[in-house]
Amino acid sequence: MLIGCRRRGRQSTRLKVALMLLAFICQFVHVLSEKSPSALTVVESPEASLEGEEDAHVEEGDSEDLDAFHPTDKWKTLKPGHGVPRGSQVRLNLQTGQREVKLGEHQTLKYQIDGQRQGKENTQGPSVSAEELKKALKNIKEGVDPKTSDKEETEALRAQFHTMDELKKDIVRLDMLMESDFQIMSRLVSQFNSSNATVEEKVKALHDLEYLVHQVDNAQNLASSGGLKLVVDALNSTDYRLQESASFVLGSALSSNPVVQVEAVESGTLQKLLMLLATPRPMSVKKRALFALACLLRHCPFAQSHFLKLGGLQVLGDIFRASGGGAVRVRIVTILYDMINEKELISQTGLDPIPDASHNERLRQYAQVSLQPLLAEQGWCSLVPELLASPEHDWKEKALRTILAMMPHCQTQYRKDYALSSSLSALQEQYQELVLTEQVLGDEDGYFGEILALLETVVLKLKQV
Numbered sequence: 001m002l003i004g005c006r007r008r009g010r011q012s013t014r015l016k017v018a019l020m021l022l023a024f025i026c027q028f029v030h031v032l033s034e035k036s037p038s039a040l041t042v043v044e045s046p047e048a049s050l051e052g053e054e055d056a057h058v059e060e061g062d063s064e065d066l067d068a069f070h071p072t073d074k075w076k077t078l079k080p081g082h083g084v085p086r087g088s089q090v091r092l093n094l095q096t097g098q099r100e101v102k103l104g105e106h107q108t109l110k111y112q113i114d115g116q117r118q119g120k121e122n123t124q125g126p127s128v129s130a131e132e133l134k135k136a137l138k139n140i141k142e143g144v145d146p147k148t149s150d151k152e153e154t155e156a157l158r159a160q161f162h163t164m165d166e167l168k169k170d171i172v173r174l175d176m177l178m179e180s181d182f183q184i185m186s187r188l189v190s191q192f193n194s195s196n197a198t199v200e201e202k203v204k205a206l207h208d209l210e211y212l213v214h215q216v217d218n219a220q221n222l223a224s225s226g227g228l229k230l231v232v233d234a235l236n237s238t239d240y241r242l243q244e245s246a247s248f249v250l251g252s253a254l255s256s257n258p259v260v261q262v263e264a265v266e267s268g269t270l271q272k273l274l275m276l277l278a279t280p281r282p283m284s285v286k287k288r289a290l291f292a293l294a295c296l297l298r299h300c301p302f303a304q305s306h307f308l309k310l311g312g313l314q315v316l317g318d319i320f321r322a323s324g325g326g327a328v329r330v331r332i333v334t335i336l337y338d339m340i341n342e343k344e345l346i347s348q349t350g351l352d353p354i355p356d357a358s359h360n361e362r363l364r365q366y367a368q369v370s371l372q373p374l375l376a377e378q379g380w381c382s383l384v385p386e387l388l389a390s391p392e393h394d395w396k397e398k399a400l401r402t403i404l405a406m407m408p409h410c411q412t413q414y415r416k417d418y419a420l421s422s423s424l425s426a427l428q429e430q431y432q433e434l435v436l437t438e439q440v441l442g443d444e445d446g447y448f449g450e451i452l453a454l455l456e457t458v459v460l461k462l463k464q465v
Contacts, residue, residue, distance in 0.1 A: 075100040181218050182225075185209060189227040192234075199239055206231070206245040210252050219253040223263045228253065232264070235272040240285050243276060247288035254295040261300045270296065270306055278315045283328070286319070290331045297339060301365035304339060313374055320383055329387055330395050333402050336380070339371055340405040372409045381410035385420050388427065393451065396427070400454045407461050414462055421462075428455050 071088050078099040084090060087104040179187075191197060192205040209231075213219040222228050231253075234246035250269065253260050264270070273296070276289040293312075296303050307313075316332050323329055343366045346359075375381070384406065387399035407414070414420055431452040438446035 071101045071103050073103050075102045181212055181215070182221050185212055185218060185222055185227060186225070188212075189222075189225075189230060193230055199241060202234075203241050203245050206234075206242070206249050210245075210249045213249060213253040214255075216257050219257050219260050222253060223260050228260070228263065229267055232267060232269050232272060235269075235276060240282050243281070244285045244288045247273070247276070247285070247292045251288070251292035251295045254292065256299070258300060261296055261303055264296060265300075265303050265306055270303065270310060270312075274310060274312055274315050277319060286328065287331070290328070290335070294331070294335050294338070297335065299342060301362065301369050304369045304371070305365070308369065308371065308374060313371075313378055313380075317378055317380065317383065330390075330392075330398060333384055333387060333398055336371075336375065336384075337398065337402040337405055339369070340402070342366070343369060343371070344405070372406065375406055376409040376413070381406060381413045382417065385417070385423065388420075388423050393447070397451050397454065400451070400458055404454070404458055404461065407458075411462065424455060424459055424462075428452070428459070431455060 071085060075091070078084065078090070078101045084101055088101050089104055091100050092098075093100055188205045188209045192202050192209070194201075197205070209222075209227075213222055219228075222231075228250075231246050231249050234242050235250075237243055237246070250264070250273075254264055270293075273289050273293050277286055277293070281289075293307075297307055316335070320329055320332050346362055346366050384399055384402050387395055390396060390399075403410070403414070431448050434448040435446070435452050438444075438448055
């Protein structure tokens, strides 16, 4: 049988019953206290007077020796020497003779030990005065550790860092040691032009120079300083390695750089490139020369006009016929297609690839480039379709686009070319099967579909009157 000690209501009957039970409990406590080193007393809670109720809690006789006891929502045995927090429920287990405690129904977890409240309460930290704060900030600003007042330690700390004046001097020294791009190019040109330099050293200098002239300003500085002329002169070298490297540097310097393009045309670069292409050279040299020629002609009607006057189209035709296929043919067809497409775009308002130039002036310059009639005269209407026999899909696509671009001047010849009609029909069947394969794989708008659409456009143009 368990008898507990709790708060009761304000009714007098319940108070009497509570007092009787309390007296009964005290008798047992008295018996137990004879075996315990400290006596138990029942004290009245001061908070009970606020509500007219009575609270009771158990305290040890010697409050200085109390240990903190943390009750929970379940009954726990109260050991001798433990203090009971205010508001806890206490009962005596008559079967075991032990005191048991648990939290009250509306209790907050507060403990009172030696008159000090501890638990879930904010504690005030050490305060800092305004003077101490100002002093700490001053020490931080001066780079002094606020915890260190010793002068030697402060000087040692400052010695680990450079002053602002020392940093400025270091920056000036570093700037003097660093070379600008112009200085590097000047050094490379001097190294290339040195009579004591070996072919390997000259090739290395050209390789390093090619990396720098990709930048527009560097390429223009190379032209204005005379370095470009030295590179152009290397095209006449008897060493094929120098011819190849010089062509590579020229192509990089000429790419999308109108200032250098005009300078190159006026300095005779175009003639030397055509000479490399027209005479027996290794294929590696001709590929680099074609790269430089393409960069010189792209978006430069001034260079294109000179190219046609110098017989450049005939030179490309001879290379196309002699190559017997391969990547060289594709590069030549790409150069022709770019030239045709540029003139077509410039004639359409708003499609000028270089919007910062005067549109009317560019129209006038491109009007002087009569490329299409020369293509028809020199047999390109029959040369370009030969590329359709290539096994590469990319090469076939470029040939189809060039055929379509030349259609206004080659349409009559195309209609009489039965080999072309047969080739186009065979390609249509091939790409229809490839498109079906793409659709099975879930690619509705695949690469082969684009080529098939291009094929159908060419066939439709041939049938138009």
